[in-house]
Amino acid sequence: MTTPPPFPLPDDAELLRLDHQICFSLNAAARAFGGVYRDALKDLGLTYPQYLAMLVLWEEPDPQPVKAIGERLRLDSGTLSPLLKRLEGAGLVARERSAEDERSVVVRLTEAGEALREQALPVPRRIVTATGLSLEEALTLRALLERLTGNLDAAQGGG
Structure with a gap:
């Protein structure tokens, strides 16, 4: 037996209203999260996308291929590369050619990047x-x- 929803279900015409769009609610929530994360990350000196990249690196501190980081974050290399370059400029990560595959770039945490994890807890x-x-x-x-x-x-x- 299914429990009825706590509200009437809208018809097709009603579903066209902006306030019935799941994507709009998710987008509005994402924007609101952005503001909260901006405040929470201010003292760490990180943007939200940089924080996500650091989370991936903190989870697996061994050098990781840029491609694997991009797949995990659902970011293309055109977005990820400048982000990693800024993290490298801040002294949090180092990028280097893979010893196994010259065509691949790997990213590893620096001591400063590892230490930032404690501040992020x-x-x-x-x-x-x-x-x-x-x-x-x-x-x-x-x-x-x-x-x-x-x-x-x-x-x-x-x-």
Whole structure:
């Protein structure tokens, strides 16, 4: 037995309203997250995309190919390369040619990049607090968004 939704389901014409667009709600939430992350990352000297790249490197501190980082972040090399160059300029990462494949560039954390991880530890809880959701609700939302992303990737032949 299915529980009815807590609100009436809109008809097709009603679904054309902006406030019924899932993509608009996600975009608005992403923009709001951007502001909260800007404040949370200010003291670290990182932008949100730089923070994401650092998260990938903190998870796996061995040198990682730029291509693998891009795949993990869903960023193309035209976006990722300047981002990594700025992190390198800040002394947080080093980029070098792979010893195994001269055509591949790998990225590794510097000592400063490794040390920044400790300063970043409070960021995730600060973000969850800003959402007004419990940690359980935030994790449930993340799981739903991952499922949504997988479904959308599959719908366009990318999953």
